[in-house]
Amino acid sequence: MSNTGAAHAASHDHGHHDKTGTVIFGFWIFLMSDLIAFSLMIANYADAEWHGIANGPSPHELFSLGLPTIETMALLISTFTFGICTLGMKYGASMKRTVGWLVVTLALGAIFLGIELYEFHEFWTEGNTPQVSGFLTAYYSLVGLHGLHVTSGIIWGILLMVQMKTFGMNDLIKSRLVRLGLFWHMLDIVWIALFTKVYLMGVL
């Protein structure tokens, strides 16, 4: 990561340390505390999945693997395209290409989100709302928390593209892009855990 900081373009940087690397380090730490939130939600889900069915459906009755698999593929590919985007930026790809890959990434994110909302909608119209049981509460909150993160990632990405236009590809923008990348990759990793715990193990 520190490579992005090495290309220090600022006209004056005496008297303080390399800011870019530091900001990314700080963001990394923030992600660790975010990860705690997800861990707790997963633990809570794991508990509710066993003890919290109440009078509602069980995971087995609720889930199928079809849509979630497509969803997962979309997110996995998006993390790959984000990788291309940041690598390209590092090795001096044109702004157009960087933006292009970012657009592809965000679009894949939007597909992911769309499928998730579709699934929520389906369950909801069947009467399986979060108010039905502890299990459904945990399900909507856990998957929804991840979805909220993806939503913020998409909004952030769009705003960042606007900023790329105003500022050009300077160090600040590059650092922001790298941070969005970290965020996005973390969401991917978290999703793999969610997919395994919620859908795979739920169906099996």
Place this chain on the structure above:
Amino acid sequence: MSILGSLDWNDIFIVPFFTDPSLSTGIAAGAGGIVVLGALAVMVLLTVKGWWKPLWSNWITTLDHKKIGVIYIVLALIMLIRGVLEAVVMRAQQVSPAPGFLSVEHHAELFSTHGTIMIFFVAMPFLTGVINVVMPLQIGARDMEFPFMNAVSLWLSIGGAALVMASLVVGHFETGGWTAYPPYTGIKLSPNEGVDYWIWSLGLTSVGSTLSGINFLVTIYKQRAPGMKLFDMSIFAWATLCTAILMIFAMMPLTVASLMLALDRQAGFHFFTATQGGNMMNFANMFWLFGHPEVYILILPAFGVFSEVIPTFSGKKIYGYTSLVWATIAIAVLSFTVWVHHFFTMGQTAHLNAIFGIATMTIGVPTGVKVFNWMLTMWRGKLRFSTAMLFSTGFIFTFVIGGITGVMLANPTIDFATHNSLFLVAHFHNMLIPGLLFGMFAAVNYWFPLCFGFRLDEKWGRRSFWLWMIGFYGAFMPLYAIGLMGAPRRMAFFTEPAYFPWLVIAMLGALCVLAGLTAQIIQVWVSVKNRESLMVPAGDPWDGRGIEWSLGCPVPEYDFSTIPAMTSREPWVDAKEAGKRVMDPTEFVDIHLPKPTGMPFLVGLVATLFAFAMIFQMWLIAAVGFVAMWVLVLIRSYDTDWEETVTAEELREGYEAHKRVVESTPQIRLDDEFTTKNRGLIMETQV
């Protein structure tokens, strides 16, 4: 639902007094009145004195870590006054003939706000403030790594505190204690907005604390003066590092648990409703996954302070530096492994209880190491009992008692008999008053000159110490006794005559504490009045050891004219021993400081509005507030011109000026350190 959500006339503080006049509603109306009149009085004062502008430009918009620290400490002290007053009212309630003058409901609100305020709005801002002032100066940094975020954290904390204050005027606070366990705090049993006040005021501050933790950690990691290895850092910086890690990992469980509670209450979710497949033990687990590390967040910085104050006033190097560091690290790690001791009685297996009981007791080991380090630092030292040193030694003495009762409670079989009794209440006050407040008081008395350029009055400082010390013993030792006799915690009144004499002593103790707090207010007043004679412009008024004392008092905004060369663990002591009175400058270069900005204040304001709207279910206003908050952050992200330059020339001039002051300041003897002869810079450092 109307735009004003669930807010209605009966939520205004004086209305209940008219619909249902009683002493209890009268006191509530009076408390609300004090808040309103106090706010008005402050505004009038600011207007009459023409202080709005300086307040805005010097304080509200500041990004200087020292000033931010001072604001945190002021917040803590204001909230401390409220917390102690509430404690006195509770004590008065319990010595009045049953059922006392407060309604049961009102008493429950009192212990809930008292606990919440003391932990989140006294302890946390206090230690965050002290860290803000001191840590960057001790590691040779110019500021926190993220000054803007630092100010945002500050204003979020103030927003949280403002909400708790608002609950005196508008609506109610919760009645389920500072831990707010469901199902009691669920919507069925606590239908009014009290629990929501708890959720959202804590929400704001805990986000602030998480951000502070990140800021401290990155600052220590990235901003140490060149050459300063981790094991060269002051013990206080080490304590900060460990505290920061605890903040980063421990605040999140609280945020998650309280948001879950909010969803249960306002969206009909079932995280914690047992009848619908929820599990309220998950709340207890998450709460204490936060709560136990929290008590070490509270205590470690104070340990850090003692490790600075005791060597200075013993004229000796700290004994066993490395073991102190490892003890600090060990405590931080172990603090995450003991949380179940908070619910030994809630039905888990005896095995689990045994494991967590033993884990709990192991924390005593590194803590014991520390106590011995402090004592051996004093051993054969030339002790000088300044106010800061009094608080430090008073701490050691008292804290050991609290530690022993803690080990008692860590034994599950004993805990079965004592949990939720006043024995427990005595225990945790026994830890927190010496182990947190005394540390912070010592810190203020010790480091005050760095911020303001003058010392605090020693006479009133000592008086305040003795009043606090005696008050503490008076207020809490009786609780050990009646706790063992069976007096439960959180009772609105007692009918057992055997408790009565003890409760009277506890009441007198609480009054004595109040007198101690008053003495501190007088101390500040007297010191400000006599500031001319208490000035220490040459810096280092206590023959200190850390590099923060190589600076003049008050410390200039840029802190160091040149970043100090770290040639050893205590370069300032080395310099003094070599007969120098200022550290040799390194290289003068232009530096950048962040420009003042009102943006963090606005972010805090809008976030508070959002939280208030959430409490009263004003969804539209909440949505607007939430979006506005992020729009402000977005606007800030367009700001690229946020630094101003201090030139090498200005820094050189600053350095030369400091040197001239030092050279024209006569050297004095240690014996005169508390007299008006002390204008700074005593040089008798021994090893």
